[in-house]
Amino acid sequence: MKKLFCVLTLALSVSACKTTEPLYYHGAYNQAVYAYFKADDTTLEDQIATIQQTIQAAAQAGKPVAPGIHAHLGLLYFDTGNSDLGQQHFEQEKVLFPESAKYLDFLLKSRQGV
Secondary structure, eight states, X not given: OXXXXXXXXXXXXXXXXXXXXXXSBOTTHHHHHHHHHHTOSOOHXXXXXXXXXXXXXXXXXXXXXXXXXXXXXXXXXXXXTOHHHHHHHHHHHHHHOGGGHHHHHHHHHXXXXX
């Protein structure tokens, strides 16, 4: 009887554990941000490629990208001198996450020297 109780308890505890999938796709985003701030041997172009691969992988998986991915990609494009693509990704971030609009507008104004 004691063994049956232990087996049932174990079965219930294992079946009660439910894992949930993350709401957003992060991919290699965390590593890219770390590489950016650490400024080690990773070039801006390598970081851009990593973020673009993350965005493509999210699309293939049918999941939305995590907040900040398009903003970070825009920042990388601004750092390489490609302000058009930088602004495009800032705008994409604002569309996906409207709560970031004021901050991204502030960053755009500071980039433009207004």
